[in-house]
Amino acid sequence: MMLRVLTLLAALMGFAAVPAIAQNGPLRIEIDEGVIEPMPFAVPDFVAENAAAAEMARNISRVVAADLVNTGLFREIPKEAFIASVTNFDSPVQYADWKAINAQALVTGAVSVGSDGRLNVKFRLLDVFADAPLGDGLQFGGTTSSWRRVAHKVADQVYSRITGEGGYFDSRVVYVAETGPKNDRKKRLAIMDYDGANTQYLTDSTSIVLAPRFSPNGDRVLYTSYETGFPRIYLLDVATVGRRAVDDQSGTMTFSPRFGPDGSTVLYSASQGGNTDLFSMNLGGGQRARLTSSPSIETAPSYSPDGSRIVFESDRSGTQQLYIMSAGGGEPQRISFGSGRYSTPVWSPRGDYIAFTKQNKGRFHIGVMRTDGSEERLLTASFLDEGPTWSPNGRVIMFSRETAGAGGTSALYSVDISGRNLRKISVDGAASDPAWSPLLP
Amino acid sequence: MKTLTKSILLVAALGLSACTNPDRFADSGSAGGVGAGAGTGFDSGAAGGVNDPRSVAYFQQTVGDRVLFAVDQSTLGDTARGTLEGQAQWLLTNTDYSVIIEGHADEQGTREYNLALGARRANAVEEYLVSRGVSPARVRVVSYGKERPIEICSDETCYAKNRRAVTVVTAGLSS
Known part of the structure; x- marks a missing residue:
């Protein structure tokens, strides 16, 4: 009996358990329903089509497999269990050999490196129990130094075809790299692939830097720096690492910036006379526009994907709570009503959920809720979790977790919006304030 | 000879404080001001001495350079008001100095909110000093949120000191 469609009980998500086993359905994982059991797959080493490609072929297949395993939706069948090998990308696959080890999905590929140093990667996704490919074979080209990106693109295709969701592996994360003890912590901006590879530092550690945020196409970063001695917002070009202050009015502290979906508007907080309100500004050069004017703290704003609304936190009720207002300001609607304090709301790129930090009874949580405040679900709990950021497909959340005590340090974690698959991201050193890029072009 | 030795010590001390908090001195105006004021404006034999009521050390240790706050609050209690009364008197006497008021929070809060909370706390101190006659032109505020704790344990004994x-006294009027 073969399980053709993996389904899930999704107790955490509150859905009824549906034992949907389709005998002849397509190779498919329904993420919304969660997963009963990860889908077994096999990625034999990609075929090296010339000698120069040998090591790269093996490395690329390993990255593809790691991407899939890290989702928690797939389980890799180890090479030792293989009956068959793939030595020619264009030879017919013997499906029976892969059925025998219960590999539901099979990813085959071939890699060549041209004399000009160009990398070419072909791959196929095969639905083993259907005796057929799932989608067309594809090929990606790139420089040899971009081999990890090419591997992530292959994995994104596999993930996408099986789940029906957009991929998220070919993406980057900008974050704050930390060193030193709590009372003398050095911070600098860093950028890495979503899986922790290819770290580059964007600033030195002479000034405190906080909470970087990507532009909608990932080419620029907004962040807060103390380089003048006061917190100010800066705009940094990722390619050139050139930067400039965004709103440097004397006597004002600015922080908590975030891009608008058009990439030309910045939404942020400014503190003046002890009061913190929300403002927006056109990055092309413009006046700040005031969006709130209340004696309470308004901060951590985030646009809806269509740019029409803003979710933010305010303590106007006496404690931090989440509110939504129109992009031009106006009367906000409170959406958080549970016990505890709610903060750092971030609108999902799909528009369906708002991720947040919640403090309750001395613990910190990362959670999600619908944009009307319903269906609140806490995904994590620890001494200090904060600052969620969405994967490009709105299925995974990355955040900072700091441990308690004199030796406490911060690290990056990710969790599915189902609450499953909590993982520590492999980062070189301590890290905080992650921001996930969109899928790279 | 004696004066030279003291000057070297003073320079060394300034270097040390610049290392522990580089951002405070990143502003070029105040960085120059500190060295000039501490080194020249006063009798060099007493400058920096905690017994000299005109010294920065006296301000820090005898007057008291800091006030503490309750959890998530920015209101000034009686103890804080007493300290600030002393700060105001000192600043009214020592008119060559200006101040930067740093607001801080404990780690039990999110980063952005703590920046805003630190701004409230710094502002509460600023308003008090100004209400006692200190010129607003001599006062600047900055919030560090939870970025610069002085105590690093994760319980209330430390949190209380971090809130x-x-x-911070700097020589010369702020620009």
Whole structure:
């Protein structure tokens, strides 16, 4: 009996358990329903089509497999269990050999490196129990130094075809790299692939830097720096690492910036006379526009994907709570009503959920809720979790977790919006304030 | 010879404080001001001495350079008001100095909110000093949120000391 469609009980998500086993359905994982059991797959080493490609072929297949395993939706069948090998990308696959080890999905590929140093990667996704490919074979080209990106693109295709969701592996994360003890912590901006590879530092550690945020196409970063001695917002070009202050009015502290979906508007907080309100500004050069004017703290704003609304936190009720207002300001609607304090709301790129930090009874949580405040679900709990950021497909959340005590340090974690698959991201050193890029072009 | 030795010590001390908090001195105006004021404006034999009521050390240790706050609050209690009264008197006497008031929060809060909370705390101190006659032109505020704790344990004994506003004296009027 073969399980053709993996389904899930999704107790955490509150859905009824549906034992949907389709005998002849397509190779498919329904993420919304969660997963009963990860889908077994096999990625034999990609075929090296010339000698120069040998090591790269093996490395690329390993990255593809790691991407899939890290989702928690797939389980890799180890090479030792293989009956068959793939030595020619264009030879017919013997499906029976892969059925025998219960590999539901099979990813085959071939890699060549041209004399000009160009990398070419072909791959196929095969639905083993259907005796057929799932989608067309594809090929990606790139420089040899971009081999990890090419591997992530292959994995994104596999993930996408099986789940029906957009991929998220070919993406980057900008974050704050930390060193030193709590009372003398050095911070600098860093950028890495979503899986922790290819770290580059964007600033030195002479000034405190906080909470970087990507532009909608990932080419620029907004962040807060103390380089003048006061917190100010800066705009940094990722390619050139050139930067400039965004709103440097004397006597004002600015922080908590975030891009608008058009990439030309910045939404942020400014503190003046002890009061913190929300403002927006056109990055092309413009006046700040005031969006709130209340004696309470308004901060951590985030646009809806269509740019029409803003979710933010305010303590106007006496404690931090989440509110939504129109992009031009106006009367906000409170959406958080549970016990505890709610903060750092971030609108999902799909528009369906708002991720947040919640403090309750001395613990910190990362959670999600619908944009009307319903269906609140806490995904994590620890001494200090904060600052969620969405994967490009709105299925995974990355955040900072700091441990308690004199030796406490911060690290990056990710969790599915189902609450499953909590993982520590492999980062070189301590890290905080992650921001996930969109899928790279 | 004696004066030279003291000067070297003073320079060394300034270097040390610049290392522990580089951002405070990143502003070129105040960085120059500190060295000039501490080194020349006063009798060099007493400058920096905690017994000299005109010294920065006296301000820090005898007057008290910081006030503490309750959890998530920025209101000044009686103890804080007493300290600030002393700060105001000192600043009214020592008119060559200006101040930067640093607002801080403990780690039990999110980063952005703590920046805003630190701004409230710094502002509460600023308003008090100004209400006692200190010129607003001599006062600047900065919030560090939870970025610069002085105590690093994760319980209330440390948190209580981290929820603070520190009045940092710099020589020369702020630009």
